[in-house]
Amino acid sequence: MKIIAADVIVTSPDRNFVTLKLTTDDGLTGLGDATLNGRELSVVAYLREHVVPLLIGIDAHRIEDTWQFLYRSAYWRRGPVTMAAIAAVDVALWDIKAKAAGMPLYQLLGGASRTGLLAYGHASGKSNEELFDSVREHQEQGYRAIRVQTGVPGLKSIYGIASNATFEANTGVRYDHEPAQRGARPAEEDWDTRSYLRHVPTVFEAVRNEFGPELPLLHDGHHRMTPIQAAKLGKSLEPYDLFWLEDVTPAENPEALRLVRQHTTTPLAIGEIFNTVWDYQQIIREQLIDYVRSAVTHTGGITHLKKILDYASQYQIKSGMHGPTDISPVGMAAAMHLGLAIHNFGIQEYMRHGDKTNAVFQQSFTWTDGMLHPGDTPGIGVELDVDEAGRYPYETAYLPYNRLADGTVHDW
Ligand code: GCO
Numbered sequence: 001m002k003i004i005a006a007d008v009i010v011t012s013p014d015r016n017f018v019t020l021k022l023t024t025d026d027g028l029t030g031l032g033d034a035t036l037n038g039r040e041l042s043v044v045a046y047l048r049e050h051v052v053p054l055l056i057g058i059d060a061h062r063i064e065d066t067w068q069f070l071y072r073s074a075y076w077r078r079g080p081v082t083m084a085a086i087a088a089v090d091v092a093l094w095d096i097k098a099k100a101a102g103m104p105l106y107q108l109l110g111g112a113s114r115t116g117l118l119a120y121g122h123a124s125g126k127s128n129e130e131l132f133d134s135v136r137e138h139q140e141q142g143y144r145a146i147r148v149q150t151g152v153p154g155l156k157s158i159y160g161i162a163s164n165a166t167f168e169a170n171t172g173v174r175y176d177h178e179p180a181q182r183g184a185r186p187a188e189e190d191w192d193t194r195s196y197l198r199h200v201p202t203v204f205e206a207v208r209n210e211f212g213p214e215l216p217l218l219h220d221g222h223h224r225m226t227p228i229q230a231a232k233l234g235k236s237l238e239p240y241d242l243f244w245l246e247d248v249t250p251a252e253n254p255e256a257l258r259l260v261r262q263h264t265t266t267p268l269a270i271g272e273i274f275n276t277v278w279d280y281q282q283i284i285r286e287q288l289i290d291y292v293r294s295a296v297t298h299t300g301g302i303t304h305l306k307k308i309l310d311y312a313s314q315y316q317i318k319s320g321m322h323g324p325t326d327i328s329p330v331g332m333a334a335a336m337h338l339g340l341a342i343h344n345f346g347i348q349e350y351m352r353h354g355d356k357t358n359a360v361f362q363q364s365f366t367w368t369d370g371m372l373h374p375g376d377t378p379g380i381g382v383e384l385d386v387d388e389a390g391r392y393p394y395e396t397a398y399l400p401y402n403r404l405a406d407g408t409v410h411d412w
């Protein structure tokens with residue numbers, strides 16, 4: 001079964017997505033997600049200029065060999081662009097293999113280990129009132145686990161909060177639904193860690209008082225703290241029993257988590273901007289985290305993320321795969337198949353895609369009582385309507401960035 005065509009499709013229905021479509025001489029097709037938020041065209045070029053020419057003629061069944069070939073023959077290894085490109089090829093090959101077998105992909109990964117995947121959504125509000133409404137809205141949509149992000153007094157706009165004026169004016173979409181903003185330059189937001197650290201525990205106390213002790217609550221620190229600040233936050237949130245506290249410190253120095261770990265029993269999650277098992281090696285071995293946040297899309301695909309999760313399982317560390325709107329329906333489907341099959345599944349992030357996106361990508365997954373299931377269509381269960389995709393050409397869009405009150409650039 002040889003690859004005879006490899007097309008890179010860029011479309012921007014509600015946001016930009018990059019998809020690789022492989023076609024075999026048997027007439028089977030497979031899809032892979034290669035979307036790298038705000039840097040999409042770099043992966044398009046990597047694929048079109050350097051990977052597509054190498055794929056034509058290869059045996060589509062040789063997934064592991066193709067992965068090793070693309071990874072090792074490049075010499076320049078790792079990094080988000082390379083690993084997103086390899087991920088797209090890998091998932092498209094798994095899609096083809098599962099279609100050839102006439103089975104949903106999770107069957108080839110060992111079969112279902114559970115009936116469905118617990119998923120969490122993003123609630124947010126500038127005030128506690130707005131936040132409570134957003135939590136209720138998510139509960140009405142079926143969510144049984146909820147991420148809570150709050151405004152901070154004195155700060156105009158920060159990561160994860162709905163009602164960002166510029167964004168809503170441009171798109172009419174809530175900010176917590178989509179952080180990237182269309183436009184020629186990234187939007188500037190503001191930040192003050194001391195105000196944040198003072199305010200956040202009061203919000204979790206209010207949320208617990210309003211919604212009770214049962215509801216699993218999550219929070220994302222989005223890489224903005226120093227280790228000692230993160231330790232303080234983890235400690236101050238202990239009474240509110242978080243499911244996890246995510247990305248408390250910047251990803252470049254994972255061993256910073258050692259200090260955080262020494263000070264708090266709040267569970268820690270990290271890894272949405274990691275690319276390989278080597279980014280995780282030390283923090284898994286030293287048991288500094290509880291959840292692996294990588295997406296299939298940014299970590300070299302099913303083949304590589306499964307290796308990371310199998311390694312993590314030896315230390316009782318579970319999956320918490322990244323699933324914001326910038327993971328396309330193809331990347332989400334891949335995550336669902338992997339999550340259904342592995343033993344150490346933890347939770348799946350699930351932000352809904354918009355209607356235009358769902359018209360471009362036909363999907364077989366189901367959402368029932370707060371649980372996701374990838375469906376039983378052979379392959380990953382996603383097809384791309386090329387004509388529909390063609391209606392939405394690429395639009396320049398960037399993630400925002402932060403400046404402190406004195407103008408210093410800060411982690412966003
Ligand atoms: C999350 C993430 C996202 C990222 C976004 C960047 O936990 O879902 O932090 O909100 O900011 O995916 O592209």
Ligand code: MG
Nearest residue numbers: 220246247272
């Ligand atoms: Mg995050």
